Amino acid sequence: MGIFQKLFQSKEQKLKAQKYRLGMEKTRKSMSSLKEVLTNSKKIDEALFDKLEEIFIMADIGIDTVVLFIDALRKEVSHLKIEKPIDLENIIVDKMFDLYLKGDIIDTNIRFNDSGLTLILFVGVNGTGKTTSIGKMAYKLKQEGKTVMLAAGDTFRAGAINQLKIWGDRVGCSVITKAEGSDPSSVIYDAIHEAKKQNIDVLLCDTAGRLQNKVNLMKELDKINRTIKRELPNTIYESYLVIDATTGQNGLNQAKVFKEATDISGIVLTKLDGTAKGGIVLAIRNELNIPISFVGLGEKITDLDYFDIENYIYGLFADFFE
Amino acid sequence: MAFENLTSRMQMAFRRITGKAKLTENDIEEMMKEVRLSLLEADVNYKVVKEFTSEVKAIALGEKIMKGLDPGQQVVKVVNDELVKLMGTEAVLVRFNETRPTVIMMVGLQGAGKTTTAGKLGYYLRKNHAKKPLLIAADIYRPAAIDQLITVGNQLEIPVFSLGIDVNPREIVKEGLKKANAEGFDLVIIDTAGRLHINETLMDELIDIKKIVKPDEILLTVDAMTGQDAVNVSMAFNEALEITGCILTKLDGDTRGGAALSIRKMTGIPIKFAGTGEKLTEIELFHPERMASRILGMGDVLTLIEKAQEEIDEDEAMSMMEKMMSGHFNFNDLLKQMKMIKRMGAFSGILKFLPGMSQLQNIDKVDDKQLVYVEAIIHSMTPEERKNPELISRSSSRRNRVAKGSGRSTTEVNRLIGMLDKQRDMMKRFQGMNPASIEKMGQNPTGQPSSVNKGKGKGKGGFRI
Ligand SMILES: Nc1nc2c(ncn2[C@@H]2O[C@H](COP(=O)(O)OP(=O)(O)OP(=O)(O)O)[C@@H](O)[C@H]2O)c(=O)[nH]1
Ligand SMILES: [Mg+2]
Numbered sequence: 001m002g003i004f005q006k007l008f009q010s011k012e013q014k015l016k017a018q019k020y021r022l023g024m025e026k027t028r029k030s031m032s033s034l035k036e037v038l039t040n041s042k043k044i045d046e047a048l049f050d051k052l053e054e055i056f057i058m059a060d061i062g063i064d065t066v067v068l069f070i071d072a073l074r075k076e077v078s079h080l081k082i083e084k085p086i087d088l089e090n091i092i093v094d095k096m097f098d099l100y101l102k103g104d105i106i107d108t109n110i111r112f113n114d115s116g117l118t119l120i121l122f123v124g125v126n127g128t129g130k131t132t133s134i135g136k137m138a139y140k141l142k143q144e145g146k147t148v149m150l151a152a153g154d155t156f157r158a159g160a161i162n163q164l165k166i167w168g169d170r171v172g173c174s175v176i177t178k179a180e181g182s183d184p185s186s187v188i189y190d191a192i193h194e195a196k197k198q199n200i201d202v203l204l205c206d207t208a209g210r211l212q213n214k215v216n217l218m219k220e221l222d223k224i225n226r227t228i229k230r231e232l233p234n235t236i237y238e239s240y241l242v243i244d245a246t247t248g249q250n251g252l253n254q255a256k257v258f259k260e261a262t263d264i265s266g267i268v269l270t271k272l273d274g275t276a277k278g279g280i281v282l283a284i285r286n287e288l289n290i291p292i293s294f295v296g297l298g299e300k301i302t303d304l305d306y307f308d309i310e311n312y313i314y315g316l317f318a319d320f321f322e
Numbered sequence: 323m324a325f326e327n328l329t330s331r332m333q334m335a336f337r338r339i340t341g342k343a344k345l346t347e348n349d350i351e352e353m354m355k356e357v358r359l360s361l362l363e364a365d366v367n368y369k370v371v372k373e374f375t376s377e378v379k380a381i382a383l384g385e386k387i388m389k390g391l392d393p394g395q396q397v398v399k400v401v402n403d404e405l406v407k408l409m410g411t412e413a414v415l416v417r418f419n420e421t422r423p424t425v426i427m428m429v430g431l432q433g434a435g436k437t438t439t440a441g442k443l444g445y446y447l448r449k450n451h452a453k454k455p456l457l458i459a460a461d462i463y464r465p466a467a468i469d470q471l472i473t474v475g476n477q478l479e480i481p482v483f484s485l486g487i488d489v490n491p492r493e494i495v496k497e498g499l500k501k502a503n504a505e506g507f508d509l510v511i512i513d514t515a516g517r518l519h520i521n522e523t524l525m526d527e528l529i530d531i532k533k534i535v536k537p538d539e540i541l542l543t544v545d546a547m548t549g550q551d552a553v554n555v556s557m558a559f560n561e562a563l564e565i566t567g568c569i570l571t572k573l574d575g576d577t578r579g580g581a582a583l584s585i586r587k588m589t590g591i592p593i594k595f596a597g598t599g600e601k602l603t604e605i606e607l608f609h610p611e612r613m614a615s616r617i618l619g620m621g622d623v624l625t626l627i628e629k630a631q632e633e634i635d636e637d638e639a640m641s642m643m644e645k646m647m648s649g650h651f652n653f654n655d656l657l658k659q660m661k662m663i664k665r666m667g668a669f670s671g672i673l674k675f676l677p678g679m680s681q682l683q684n685i686d687k688v689d690d691k692q693l694v695y696v697e698a699i700i701h702s703m704t705p706e707e708r709k710n711p712e713l714i715s716r717s718s719s720r721r722n723r724v725a726k727g728s729g730r731s732t733t734e735v736n737r738l739i740g741m742l743d744k745q746r747d748m749m750k751r752f753q754g755m756n757p758a759s760i761e762k763m764g765q766n767p768t769g770q771p772s773s774v775n776k777g778k779g780k781g782k783g784g785f786r787i
Contacts, residue, residue: 127433159470166465248365248549
């Protein structure tokens with residue numbers, strides 16, 4: 001029995017996975033379904049591999065990764081002497097898992113600092129959903145019984161501070177702010193001290209959106225990190241890179257450059273409630289070893305979930321399993 | 323560069339075919355594979371790439387290879403030409419309404435940059451078209467979206483109309499329009515909330531707003547980093563609203579921006595503006611041609627090809643070459659040659675395309691001032707002297723006369739004569755080469771004709787005075 005049959009035996013699991021269902025009928029018509037492709041192909045040939053390639057590329061999986069993937073698939077087919085297209089089903093899924101897991105056990109849980117303050121930094125290019133994800137995560141952590149504080153480290157974009165304040169109100173946690181235009185490091189410095197004073201469990205730090213090719217803005221991140229390391233010595237903290245699922249190949253660049261500037265420990269993949277599949281994160285994991293930690297599935301306060309590779313792959317090929 | 327560009331990809335493919343006189347269908351096929359990968363890397367939609375490459379293949383097959391380009395470059399040229407054609411010519415700006423305030427509706431996904439762009443657009447149209455803009459804050463959903471627009475408005479000194487977040491956007495735009503009419507604003511820009519194209523409730527809201535305000539323009543704001551989904555998004559927005567134009571944001575990033583091509587090809591919507599920075603003044607008209615080469619990721623090669631086309635009259639170059647070979651190279655020819663090279667400016671790479679010119683690597687070091695001096699000296703010669711350099715080199719009185727007439731020293735005149743001699747001398751080396759091998763030198767930039775001695779740099783710097 002293939003891993004997927006196993007996976008989706010239980011109804012709840014399938015329902016939960018439905019949340020990951022990407023795309024609606026209306027827009028899906030433009031997209032070839034994997035199932036259709038496999039059942040309609042008479043034999044495994046170049047035309048079929050082309051079709052598969054199309055499906056992966058349409059999901060924004062990195063081009064190099066797709067090429068590698070198809071190659072591996074080819075080898076497997078000749079190695080196992082597979083002839084019926086439909087038999088590719090399990091192989092594709094298994095290979096997708098391999099691609100993501102790479103034989104590791106990935107623990108994407110937040111690494112809490114049991115003896116004191118846990119800090120989480122959110123970074124990313126403009127408009128990906130950093131501030132919103134912070135709001136949602138604050139809610140989630142509070143639900144889990146933690147005390148939470150927010151730091152308005154985006155002192156640049158108009159309205160950013162108020163945006164975070166509103167999220168603070170919604171969640172019911174305090175937000176440390178300074179005037180617009182202040183040094184973001186100093187906001188985070190203040191917040192760390194305030195959080196320590198109030199014995200807060202988790203401090204979530206917002207930062208301004210920045211394009212990864214802006215050298216000065218990337219240096220600013222460096223300064224923020226130095227501040228954190230100075231104020232919280234010998235403490236591990238998470239740096240999440242927030243990536244919008246509609247992002248194409250540039251996502252890989254984003255991950256590369258942000259990883260150099262700040263030690264990215266995981267990705268928050270947002271806007272998966274749209275029709276984009278965010279496949280670039282597979283390339284990011286494959287090439288840069290950065291795992292996905294959370295997914296954003298909407299604009300509501302509850303729309304943040306731990307990343308689950310099984311559900312994600314299910315969503316990637318939703319059509320496949322109907 | 324973080325991404326591999328088409329140039330390097332194509333160069334790999336070229337390596338296999340350089341030296342060939344003609345392209346086979348197979349060669350084109352090979353190169354199309356590279357073009358295809360490059361476009362996919364740039365986020366051009368899979369289907370668009372497929373159609374595009376098959377169209378280009380057909381065109382490339384029937385195309386004659388231009389003199390001065392190698393077959394690979396010829397293919398790049400065809401690809402680029404088609405891409406430019408597809409991207410369209412410079413788009414019409416904004417249709418202004420003559421009888422009432424012009425109304426522009428900004429729509430798009432979350433985080434695309436609508437609010438910032440609404441402000442930028444107000445700034446741009448006020449500055450360049452003397453408009454008096456009013457911004458309407460119709461995003462009641464995203465926390466602090468109205469604050470953001472008000473701050474933007476304050477920074478630009480553009481008034482913002484808002485009714486807070488407890489009023490329906492339909493009502494807000496109605497009231498906003500009233501205000502615009504009453505207070506003499508002639509441009510209204512509506513900032514709507516970001517929404518998913520598959521959210522029917524919110525798409526219906528936009529359809530209603532459209533009915534109410536009867537906009538002159540509905541501009542879809544698209545993040546330049548968008549991947550394959552750009553097609554779904556733009557088609558859905560277009561179906562619901564009949565989009566009149568597109569604004570591509572965050573082009574100051576390092577994305578190749580293939581989404582622009584996807585949108586253009588699948589919907590035909592013109593891209594009108596480009597956002598190029600976080601400052602509120604950083605907006606420009608969209609340039610389709612620049613976008614085409616950005617998507618291809620090969621600006622340098624394209625410039626070279628363009629230059630080769632524009633600046634070098636192939637026949638002119640050939641006849642110059644023949645002159646040089648015949649040993650009748652004179653001062654007129656020297657001047658012409660220097661001007662020709664000068665015209666190409668800093669594109670020293672272009673010399674490779676000139677038959678035989680790859681021998682003269684440093685030719686482009688001639689600076690403008692020197693050219694003026696050379697010109698002055700040559701113009702002080704009699705027509706006879708220009709045609710017949712021996713007259714000058716044999717007579718010191720002629721040299722003195724020319725020096726005086728041109729206001730240059732006799733040393734300089736002597737140096738110029740020496741330079742011409744060197745040129746003629748070097749050209750003699752080419753003699754005995756057959757025309758076919760000369761032809762080959764033009765098409766095969768790196769290959770050195772075996773019958774020619776490299777000159778050990780003797781020819782180099784021959785033009786320096
Ligand atoms: N549909 C959907 N929208 C989201 C999601 N996450 C964020 N958004 C929306 O995306 C838009 C931008 O989100 P922000 O949180 O402001 O993004 P940001 O990264 O903080 O933006 P800047 O600070 O301007 O760089 C907002 O309209 C959010 O509501 C998601 O998971 N799904
Ligand atoms: Mg933000």
